Amino acid sequence: MDKPEQELQQLAERLARHGLKLPEGDLAGLLPMIAELEAGSQALRRDRPYALEPLSTFSLAPRRKA
Amino acid sequence: MTDELCFLTITEASQLIKSRKLSPVELTAAYLDRIARLGPQLNAYLLLLGDEAMASARAAEAEIMQGHYRGPQHGVPIALKDIYNTRGIRTTAHSALLQHHVPDEDAFTAALLAEAGAILLGKTATWEFAIGGTSFDLPWPPARNPWNTAHDPGGSSSGSAAAVAAGLAMAAMGTDTGGSIRGPAALCGIAGIKPTYGLVSRRGILPLSFSLDHAGPMCWTAEDxxxxxxxxxxxxxxxxxxxxxxxxxxxxxxxxxxxLRIGYARAMIEEAETSADVVAALEQALATYRDLGAVVSEVELAPSLAYADVASTISRSEGYAIHEHALINAPELYGKSFRQRIVPGAFVRACDYVNAMRDRTMLVQQLAHVMTSVDLVVTPASVTPAHVLGQGAPISRTKPSFARPFNVTGSPALSVCSGFNEAGLPLSMQIVGRPFEDHVVLRAGRAFEAATQFRKQRPKLTADVSAAAE
Known part of the structure; x- marks a missing residue:
């Protein structure tokens, strides 16, 4: 099995672990899309101030008129 | 005459309707006639509601004649992107998955517009679930750009932009998660605003990314x-x-x-390798603003990639969470492009999502600091004019976007037409404001439109004899 085929098979297995079985024609195009997104997510892996809360912090406080 | 009615703005038409010089019935009939003649060139509508629209127009006319004028939308023909739920009316998201989906409730905004007396002409084309890109493997063809039907209208609110530009709706609703109002507005030469996050309800609109989704109007002018x-x-x-x-x-x-103090994001524009015609139009627009008495200076925003990484990590995670069940059970009911854009979200770690939300806090604070020294920031709305249909660069982390940063920050951002290139395709400017200062953004857009001639030019569709004669 050559490298591209191996990569596609690995991707199919990776998708299967998430319960996904996509049409075979999808896989080649999906590889660079996943690589792109993972590059972006990896760029987020760095140290931050402990107190920096995410924008989506849960709140039950009643909203007030500005 | 009937085509001239379709080129009125809401500002103009509402005055005529209010003073009973123009009947909503006459106006709606003019639109339906124009859509029947020219609509097939553009594929802007997935569903036309001719009979329902005429019934609403007759009701509006009767009310107005009895002295019950509701306001500027009363009797005005509009369209909704086909991800806005409409009670008893098919809402598909341009997807085979929802081909027969008939909601039992209106989107909050659809109900507001109906209460205001707007006439719903139909539901417009979109990228599949507002992300799939220009696709040819869906139950309906993609919309086309009325300035050149071989070109792309942009997306995802493609049909809404094409319809407004071509005089097939006086206004249309779009949604914007990463530029989906401003991009197509830019490529179709109309005005489109992504309001401040939270200012316009998204309830009843099929979601793509809960924390990045915005709903807003697309019209011929900023005033509309x-x-x-x-x-x-x-x-x-x-x-x-x-x-x-x-x-x-x-x-x-x-x-x-x-x-008014206007900040020019020069570094971001150069970093994006913006096309020369877009930059030239923007510099001309800044000269217009100086002539109008605004004070223009340069500002520096965070690098585009910082916004891109936050936006893509959040949007793909939230989008995949919404669609995971159907992707597992019926992937074939989505188009290929949609699957390839959403499925990568399966592989984002929870930790990365949380850190994207933490960086988002910083980006919001950073822009707020910049906007203590200026009232508005301007950039192009689109890096280039419209490309040939189906030949756009694929979405990528490094593909520049002037729109995406302001979904991350939730800022109000308006796209207006800033001119035309040699091929006759529209160029664009984006005007960004502070949260809940949407009116300041619109005032700047309106002032630019009033000071320039670009609102006098409409697309010349091949079979459109009246427009060609302009």
Whole structure:
């Protein structure tokens, strides 16, 4: 099995672990899309101030008129 | 004459309707006639509601004749992107998955527009679930750009932009998660505003990314967008993101911009390798603003990639969470492009999502700091004019976007037409403001449109004899 085929098979297995079985024609195009997104997510892996809360912090406080 | 009616703005038509010089029935019939003649060139509509529209127009006419004029939307023909739920009316998201989906409730905004007396002409084409890109493997073809039907109208609110530009709707609703109002507005030469996050309810609109989704109007002019926002900006206790704030002063958009401080994001524009015609039009627009009494200076924003990484990590995670069940059970009911854009979200770690939300906090604070020294920031709305249909560069982390940063920050951002290139395709400018200062953004857009001639030019569709004669 050559490298591209191996990569596609690995991707199919990776998708299967998430319960996904996509049409075979999808896989080649999906590889660079996943690589792109993972590059972006990896760029987020760095140290931050402990107190920096995410924008989506849960709140039950009643909203007030500005 | 009937085609001339379809080129009225809401500002103009509402005055005529209010004074009973123009009947909503006549106006709606003119639109339906134009759509029947020219619509097939553009594929802007997925569903036309001719009979329903005429019935609504007759009801509006009767009300107005009895002295019950509701306001500027009364009797005005509009369209909704086909991800806005409409009670008893098919809502498909341009997807085979929802091909037969008939909601039992209107989107909050659709109901507001109906209460204001707007006439719903139909549901417009979109990228599949507002992300799939220009696709040819869906139950309906993609919309086309009315300035050149071989070109792409942009997306995802493709049909809404094409319809407004071509005079097939006086206004249309779009949604914007990463530029989906401003991009197509830019490529189709119309005005489109992504309001401040929380100012317009998303309830009843099929979601793509809960924390990045915005709903907003697309019109021929910024002033028309302000009229639409006067109806749409309402607190909705059932949309968790809806802000309970005083409505911005949309009536002030016709005011002067003298003394307004405008920041020019030069570094971001150069970093994006923006096309020369877009840059030239923007520099001309800045000269116009100086002539109008605004004070222009340069500002520096965070690098595009910082916004891109936050936006893509959040949007793909939230989008995949929404669609995972159907992707596992019926992937074939989605188009290939949709699957390839959403499925990568399966592989984002929870930790990365949380850190994207933490960086988002920093980016919001950083822009707020920049906007202590200026009232507005301007950039192009699109890096290039419209490309040939189906030949756009694929979405990528490094593909520049002037729109995406302001979904991350939730800022109000308006696209207006800033001119035309040698091929006759529209160029664009984006105007960004502080949260809940949507009226300031619209005032700057309106002032630019009033000071320039670009609103006098409409697409010349091949079979459109009246427009070609302009």
């Amino acid at each position: 967008c302000a009229l639409m926002m006067g109806v749409l900006a309402r607190h909705d206790p059932l949309d968790p993101a809806s802000a309970d704030v005083q409505q911005p002063d949309f009536a002030s958009v016709t005011g002067s911009i003298r003394g």
